[in-house]
Amino acid sequence: MAETVLVIGGGGREHALAWKLAQSLHVKQVLVAPGNAGTAGDGKISNTAAPVGDHAKLVQFCKENNVGLVVVGPEAPLAAGIIDDLTAAGVRCFGPTAKAAQLEASKSFSKDFMDRHGIPTARWKSFTDPKEACSFIMSADFPALVVKASGLAAGKGVIVASSKEEACKAVNEIMQDKAFGDAGETVVVEELLEGEEVSCLCFTDGVTVAPMPPAQDHKRLLDGDLGPNTGGMGAYCPAPQITKDLLEKIRDIVLLKTVNGIRQDGAPYVGVLYAGLMLTKDGPKVLEFNCRFGDPECQVILPLLQSDLYDVILATINGKLASCMPVWLESHAAVTVVMASEGYPSNYAKGLEITGFQKAKELGLEVFHAGTALKGGKVVSSGGRVLTVTSIKKDLVVALEEANKGVAALQFEGAVYRKDIGFRAIAFLNKARCVLEDIM
Structure with a gap:
């Protein structure tokens, strides 16, 4: 029996997901929330105003529209626990739980996880105080440095520094000037990897x-x-x-x-x-x-x-x-x-x-x-x-x-x-x- 699938997101990734899912004989309809012009009415694919930010209302939407599967495109809903809440309500979802999604949602969590489990990564340290971060930078023996906002910053929270002074400037931009909003409350400073x-x-x-x-x-x-x-x-x-x-x-x-x-x-x-x-x-x-x-x-x-x-x-x-x-x-x-x-x-x-x-x-x-x-x-x-x-x-x-x-x-x-x-x-x-x- 063919099912209705809900794809959450509105970018090129979500259009590609909807496009590929629509090719399945098991899928009768792909709804995209919020979608874009490309998903607005293309064969099996159409847009919907599903209440993505309100998980209780989203559960109700899925049940009213006989949604058999929810596929989550972007990172923010995953970090907000959308998989946990929908799964608990009996809605089948594809994506990691909020706890597992910390691998992306928190770079400091991720780096600590890699160290504990022996997964190769750059040398690093995280900070919540900009002065401590700059003190570490000035004494670090890394040949080059990268400063990262620890939280979600839509793929833009990384600054490659050409000098220690520039790295300290990056810390202040992220932590004090809020260049990436709340994502920069914690920063990760690490060595620049080459290759x-x-x-x-x-x-x-x-x-x-x-x-x-x-x-x-x-x-x-x-x-x-x-x-x-x-x-x-x-x-x-x-x-x-x-x-x-x-x-x-x-x-x-x-x-x-x-x-x-x-x-x-x-x-x-x-x-x-x-x-x-x-x-x-x-x-x-x-x-x-x-x-x-x-x-x-x-x-x-x-x-x-x-x-x-x-x-x-x-x-x-x-x-x-x-x-x-x-x-x-x-x-x-x-x-x-x-x-x-x-x-x-x-x-x-x-x-x-x-x-x-x-x-x-x-x-x-x-x-x-x-x-x-x-x-x-x-x-x-x-x-x-x-x-x-x-x-x-x-x-x-x-x-x-x-x-x-x-x-x-x-x-x-x-x-x-x-x-x-x-x-x-x-x-x-x-x-x-x-x-x-x-x-x-």
Whole structure:
């Protein structure tokens, strides 16, 4: 019997989740709360004004609308205990409990957890007093420093300092000037890790871990990793820097250790676990954990999933993931390019008309909406990151070229985007090709 699924969130990640769930024969309808212009009426998918912030009312909504499954996209509802409250009321949900979600909601909790369970990460210390933090910074023997707001800061609460003085300035901006609001009541100061940054996600039912193909996000606004840090300007998958052997190592020393450790701590983890890693000369080390799909990683990972996402989610919730391991499309690459509003990640205009969707569709691309809305029958911008354009091809370079064609087809005033998504992977593949040619 086909079910109604409720996806919570309104970004590109949630559009991708709804898009993939709608492909299941077990799903008759996907409601998205609050959704965006892309989820406003697309086949099985539609938006709804479900009261997401009031869990008691949300339970009532789910029962009145015969919602058989709730899939939570963003981190804030997870940290607020939405899974705990809905599950207690008999509503089936996908995502970790509030206690397990502390791995993302509190960086100080996460770092302490990693130390206790022997999970590789940077040297660190947390502080609630800015003077103590600055005193530690001035005496630290780290060659370079990173200052992080410990709480949830929408992926933007990290400042890489070029000097100890700059690190102290960052502490004061976060703790005294409230640059990231309450998320900065506690700061984590840690050594800057050097290497290649990658995203390794997995499904887990609390015991079994099913790794997804590794991806790489691009945080900086402009080509060549220039400009300010953002929520992500594009991604590609799989990341060729992660060999099969290295992915197995990451599964064992990071993903499995984390799932086993948090279960031992009394908070079994069910859902998607996301490890942001740095591939250092000493091996992979965890930069941070997220307790859900990344955005824009979701937009390149899900298009490569051959299995029915609904089936995988149900197996995960029911503790039967080992008998329903996801199958991935091999020998293909996915690239997504984010189109952002001019001025993002600071102040930006809204209400700008967007055109070119039909042309992008004719190119065979998936356009996932993020900050969009419907106004007078037209699609307009309503956020900083507006659209993500995804291409799937057998070759990474071709996938990037096709995604860029889609970006060129889509138009809105002042659109900002990168043209070099995947440049590290392309350089890696070219280097490997040169080495192979030299050997031959």
